[in-house]
Amino acid sequence: MWLATNVPLASLTTLRLGGPAQEVAVLDDPGDFPELVAAAGRAGSAPRVIGAGSNLLAADDGYPGLVVRMATTGVRLDTSQDDGRVLVTVQAGHDLDALVAEMVAEGLSGIECLTGIPGTVGATPVQNVGAYGQEVSDTLANIRAWDWTTGQETEMIPAHCGLGHRTSVFKHSKRWTILTVTLALTPSKLGPPLTYRAVADAAGVPLGEQVLLDETVAAIRQVRDEKGMILDSCGSDGRTAGSVFLSPSIPADTARHLRAEGAPVNDFPDGKTRVSASWLMSAAGFSLGQRLATGARISTRHFTLVADDGATAASFADAAATVAEQVQRATGITLTAEPDLLGNLPAYARLSPHGNLGF
Ligand SMILES: Cc1cc2nc3c(=O)[nH]c(=O)nc-3n(C[C@H](O)[C@H](O)[C@H](O)COP(=O)(O)OP(=O)(O)OC[C@H]3O[C@@H](n4cnc5c(N)ncnc54)[C@H](O)[C@@H]3O)c2cc1C
Structure with a gap:
């Protein structure tokens, strides 16, 4: 250290x-x-x-x-399970995208749709990281964490973790430091059914079809790349925290209405239906590349916010607030900020209903 x-x-x-x-x-x-x-x-x-x-x-x-x-790295595989699944224990600082590639190479299914997501494995339970139909909660077996309240190391099973849509007991709390994450992955040649239209199209198969694990990865990376959601290939849109807003949950009648307008509306594992926040930004009249505050603008490839020279955390927060206000006015839907706050920035904390405390 x-x-x-x-x-x-x-x-x-x-x-x-x-x-x-x-x-x-x-x-x-x-x-x-x-x-x-x-x-x-x-x-x-x-x-x-x-x-x-x-x-x-x-x-x-x-x-x-x-x-x-x-920054701890390392992966251990346990193949002794009776149910055939493989327990994969990963150090918290291990790179998630690297882990996905390692598991696909091992012929293990369960996290392939998370390909291209930046960050560490230890952070994945914090907001129950997910994409294109898979979430960490689908495969999480247990977590070892340091509990700063008791001053002891503890093992937490998923039922202890409060995992929901981009949330958990770890989000907005500094009680636990996650040390290792154990996933239960399944030996398989195939990825899951491709339930996102863009991914199925990229794989060249009908919606709902399965393709090989590495074909699943390739299709998702192609879709992410087009949206500037792979950090290394974002070019001038590379100062990003990914999606600045969570996909808001909407009632059934709104979902029907927005689907008819062509909005990407998807059903999520928590039983809720959500519309893409990016689509709402576009529907509210924003345009790609639009500057919203000093050094803060919409990405040229996708409706999310990125930073340029001259940006400050305050100007980025102002840009996020402008987007949330205009989307609310135009659609009646409230957006909630996704990235966590580090430090004191009330203008940004207000965009998170559960208190983005910053602590
Ligand atoms: C281009 C891009 C695309 C993205 N796409 C997606 C996506 O598709 N789906 C998705 O869910 N997310 C996505 N994200 C968001 C982000 O990649 C994930 O949330 C990722 O898990 C963050 O990992 P990190 O190591 O960078 O965490 P950090 O940003 O460093 O931390 C995030 C939070 O986790 C806490 N934390 C981190 N490590 C630990 C630990 N070991 N113990 C306890 N708390 C910890 C921090 O305190 C903080 O509150 C994207 C981001 C970018 C930039």
């Missing part, structure tokens, strides 16, 4: 925004965890944990405490 003081959070987040953290610890060896506990003891409170910073807006004033960047 190494420790440094006064580290710019802009260097630790994909939006490349944010002032200095008072202290940053990078944990690259799980055996060093007691050192981190000691550092947190000196700081006087639980640290704020981050991974790759791909779902974070860090405040311009920075963070007045200890931030821990999880």
Whole structure:
């Protein structure tokens, strides 16, 4: 583990925004965890944990405490299960996209639709990461976490984790630091039925058909790439935190009406029907590439917000608020911000109904 003081959070987040953290610890060896506990003891409170910073807006004033960047890597496979599934235990700092590629190469199904999502495996339970019909909750077996309230390591099964649509007990809490994530994956040549039109089209098959695992990955990467949702190939749209807004849940009559207008409306594993926030932005009259505040604009490829030179966390938050207000006026639907807040930025915290505390 190494420790440094006064580290710019802009260097630790994909939006490349944010002032200095008072202290940053990078944990690259799980055996060093007691050192981190000691550092947190000196700081006087639980640290704020981050991974790759791909779902974070860090405040311009920075963070007045200890931030821990999880950089532990490694994967262990357990093939001794009676039901044929393989238990895959992954260190929190392991790169998610790399894990997906490793599991597809092993012929294991369950997370292939998460291909191209940036970030660490340890962050995936925090907002129950998901895409194109798969969520981490589909395959999560258990988590090992440090509980800063009890001062002990604990094992949490999914029933303890409050996993929902882009949420969990870990979201907006710094009680737990996730140390390892264990997934139960299934040996299979095929991916799941392709239930998203764009993905099925990219794979060249009818909606609902299954294709080989690597073909599933290729189709999803093609769709993500076209939308600028693969970090390495975003070009000038690369300062991004992905979707700035959650897909809002809508009642059945609104779903019928929006489907008739051609909106991407999908049914989610939690039983709710949601419309794409990006579509709502377009329907509210925004255009690709449109500048909304100093250094903050809509991506040229997809309806989400990105940063440019001159952006600050405050101007990014202003742009997000402008979008939410205009969508509300035009459609009557309330948008909620997805990326978590690090530090103090009330204008952004207001966009999250459950309190994006920043702590
Ligand atoms: C281009 C792009 C595309 C994206 N596409 C998707 C998508 O399709 N689906 C989706 O769900 N998300 C998507 N995201 C969002 C993001 O990639 C995920 O939320 C990812 O899981 C964040 O991982 P991270 O390591 O970067 O977490 P960070 O951004 O560093 O942290 C996110 C939150 O998790 C907490 N956290 C991180 N690690 C731990 C840990 N070990 N223990 C406890 N808490 C922790 C942090 O405190 C913070 O609140 C996208 C982002 C980008 C930039």
